[in-house]
Amino acid sequence: MSAPAMTKTRTLVLARRGIPWGDIVFKWLLRVCLAIAVAFLVTLLVYVVYKGWSRLDPRLWENFPSIRRPERAGAKSALFGTLWVISLTAVFCLPVGILGAIYLEEYADPDRWYNRMIELNIANLAAIPSIVYGILGLGVIARGFGFGTTILTASITLSLLVLPIVIIASREAIRAVPSSIRQASYGLGATKWQTISRQVLPAAVPGMATGSILALSRAAGEAAPLLLLGGLTYVAYVPDGVLSGYTVLPIQIYGWISQSREAFHDLSSAAIVLLLIVIIAMNSIAIFVRNRAQKRW
């Protein structure tokens, strides 16, 4: 290398080319990909709020739908229908999903063929189109069991639809609890179920809550299966029980989109804003719980 200041041109100069052009372009291309997706989301939100602004007032949640007078119509029955269906879905799918996840994580021997089959089956169910669940609800629950097109049928169908999400999320939460906790509990003489119910489950609650809220928000926005289950009917009353007829927000929105008058489209925009507020609020709670409860063991 360059000895003292005498030698003039012996210094080895490494070619300093900077970052090649292609790399800069590539990086920007990737950024554009992400930006398009984000810009789309922003455009969608702005458009929906702008379009629905004139109808975002108490009429929306205080009035019942009206076919003849869009200016008087509201989504009261749909809002209550959504509350009913989602609460009942939570009652059905959360216990089953969490218990199923406990079995798969804590009890099941993954080398057994039947346990592998259950896992493969859950992965497959998670990717089956939602309208196929509608067919299941129509053929088996509504007509086979004779529950008809009621809140009960809708809730059971949606529970089955989001069950894989609950199971997968709960399993991840359970798996994140280190086995040293379990060993310590066994070492103190606790039985398997005592260990699970008093050590593992409390530690896994935040993860399970996150997954459950995301699953329910998915159920709240789902429309396709309910189209087959009588959701698309004109309902001008608040449901009074699990065997009541119903409509939900996504279906009500779909119904208004199908109307030809412009006023109904503004109304559907307003209802979309309402639905998005519900869903984004649920998502934010889930993300908040997740970030808050990230525990370091």
Place this chain on the structure above:
Amino acid sequence: MTAPATPSAPASPQGPLGRARSRYGERTVQVVLVAAALVSVATTVGIVVSLVPPTVEFFASVSFAEFFTTTQWAPLFEPPAYGVLPLVTATLLITVIAVVVAIPLGLGAALYLSEYAHPRTRMTFKPILEVLAGVPTVVYGFFALRFVTPTLQGWLPAGMSPDVFNALSAGLVMGIMIVPTVASLSEDAMSAVPRGLRDGAYALGSSTRLVAVRVVVPAALSGIVASFVLAISRAIGETMIVAIASGNKPELSFNPLDAMQTMTGFIAQAGSGDLPTASLDYKTIFAVGALLFLITFVMNLISARLVRRFREVYE
């Protein structure tokens, strides 16, 4: 400690350190847990049970040859025609449009987040992608019909102006809808690539782009392909966007500017009415549903197999 916990156990006949009888209740708990896990199996059985008998009855009245080879779909008209091809081609066309949008965008976003982005940037954008995935599809349908279609009508030259209902805007919006599916699954696969591979490539003088394209993508390839397959499966099964934006006209056409009806679109349209259980119309829904189920089922199996392969490599 075991003695007071198990009062029902007899005074240990097999010696001081014999295996304690498990507490009553432990067994019950296990039975309950197994039952919960079996609900998912019952769901699959229920789907098959609800699909097969009406489908079999359907094919008793309509021949396989008519269903799969003729090109007229008009089951609710008189005289009815049961050629499912128009629905299948419409599904494929819209899926292709969606995938052409979603794969580059999703893969690009995943590469950026996994290889380039600062951790803080990643923390900001991942939730945004999750919100994009959480938007109900009925909202996407509304946006496709009321915003994307008019925009396309304004931008495209007069001869290429799309119909009010068209496959193009449904496909474009569906593509954006499945970007998060592609992005998050591919990013998972990319983060599973060990750091050592990247460091080795950097030590040899590679730029970030070379590391991303020649090291990370090949190493995560099966996971990335699995995300594509899953995305295709979601596009085939998506209902509300096509029911709202692509129209209800089952016609054999490959022009994305035309209105067309997909398999899911037909099920949604025909199923919304109150059909008598015994009618052939009712069974038609199940026949199309069975076809849809079969297609997505095969795609899911392929995807699951690919995911398993990429897990095996680095764990």
